[in-house]
Amino acid sequence: xxxxxxxxxxxxxxxxxxxxxxxxxxxxxxxxxxxxxxxxxxxxxxxxxxxxxxxxxxxxxxxxxxxxxxxxxxxxxxxxxxxxxxxxxxxxxxxxxxxxxxxxxxxxxxxxxxxxxxxxxxxxxxxxxxxxxxxxxxxxxxxxxxxxxxxxxxxxxxxxxxxxxxxxxxxxxxxxxxxxxxxxxxxxxxxxxxxxxxxxxxxxxxxxxxxxxxxxxxxxxxxxxxxxxxxxxxxxxxxxxxxxxxxxxxxxxxxxxxxxxxxxxxxxxxxxxxxxxxxxxxxxxxxxxxxxxxxxxxxxxxxxxx
Numbered sequence: 001x002x003x004x005x006x007x008x009x010x011x012x013x014x015x016x017x018x019x020x021x022x023x024x025x026x027x028x029x030x031x032x033x034x035x036x037x038x039x040x041x042x043x044x045x046x047x048x049x050x051x052x053x054x055x056x057x058x059x060x061x062x063x064x065x066x067x068x069x070x071x072x073x074x075x076x077x078x079x080x081x082x083x084x085x086x087x088x089x090x091x092x093x094x095x096x097x098x099x100x101x102x103x104x105x106x107x108x109x110x111x112x113x114x115x116x117x118x119x120x121x122x123x124x125x126x127x128x129x130x131x132x133x134x135x136x137x138x139x140x141x142x143x144x145x146x147x148x149x150x151x152x153x154x155x156x157x158x159x160x161x162x163x164x165x166x167x168x169x170x171x172x173x174x175x176x177x178x179x180x181x182x183x184x185x186x187x188x189x190x191x192x193x194x195x196x197x198x199x200x201x202x203x204x205x206x207x208x209x210x211x212x213x214x215x216x217x218x219x220x221x222x223x224x225x226x227x228x229x230x231x232x233x234x235x236x237x238x239x240x241x242x243x244x245x246x247x248x249x250x251x252x253x254x255x256x257x258x259x260x261x262x263x264x265x266x267x268x269x270x271x272x273x274x275x276x277x278x279x280x281x282x283x284x285x286x287x288x289x290x291x292x293x294x295x296x297x298x299x300x301x302x303x304x305x306x
Contacts, residue, residue, distance in 0.1 A: 004064055006062055028079050029107065030106075032101055033102050036070060036306055037070045037305050039129070040301070040303070040304065044293075065095070066096070066098035067094050091112050115265050118265065127261065128157075129301070133160040134256045135254075137161060139255070140236040146171070147171045149221055150175070151174075154299055158174065159274075159301075163274070175194040194220060212235070216237075216238055232248050237249075238252050275301060280305060281304050282305055286304055
């Protein structure tokens with residue numbers, strides 16, 4: 001038998017259950033991963049609590065839980081090349097990550113080799129956040145010399161986004177609560193409080209203007225950027241279900257490529273980017289982990305270990 005986190009009805013953390021399930025095995029064209037770490041994302045609890053969101057991702061009840069994984073390949077099906085038993089890997093398995101064993105089709109690009117120098121707890125946070133951050137910056141065309149406004153800078157995606165923007169040579173202004181300002185400054189971010197009056201506060205910080213923006217939480221930063229004269233085509237938003245204002249483009253990790261994630265992982269491995277782990281929980285405490293992550297007040301990523 002194997003363990004997996006499952007839920008049979010939509011709801012909050014209380015619907016999540018850790019159960020013994022039949023052990024899956026790799027068929028032809030598949031590999032099985034012995035999962036060691038699962039990074040939590042807002043989309044995970046959204047899919048578990050909102051039927052309409054789950055439907056968009058093809059998730060039906062009963063379902064597994066989680067997306068980001070890291071671990072070790074322990075079975076390789078016939079016809080698979082590039083992966084061997086014992087390989088350390090990371091990637092994504094939507095709606096079934098929090099389990100002892102996950103079977104993945106590596107031809108989809110959803111499974112990558114973990115670079116040396118990255119532990120599983122960090123590798124297990126990279127897939128959704130890394131792909132989303134890369135897509136958000138690419139959609140806004142962020143480049144050297146830009147002054148970019150990042151909404152939701154202190155979240156799991158935000159922390160990677162601001163660092164990638166800085167690596168690209170951009171000046172980064174990030175919206176956050178005042179309690180996170182010190183946390184953000186360590187990444188070279190100039191923090192600004194979100195909420196009413198954001199446009200004026202950003203104008204004061206950047207009197208010469210803002211040239212690009214990406215909103216990782218709602219649409220407030222996108223609306224402020226429009227008011228500051230940023231062209232709509234240089235503003236991106238990732239909020240699921242949100243209606244981007246004024247022609248702003250909605251994007252997400254689905255528009256990124258595996259090589260984008262490899263670039264993020266390489267930057268982590270070389271120390272150019274840091275992935276702060278806010279908290280780590282054993283899978284037996286999955287409900288506590290999700291409650292903490294869903295509260296949106298953690299600085300960095302929440303990880304569940306198996």
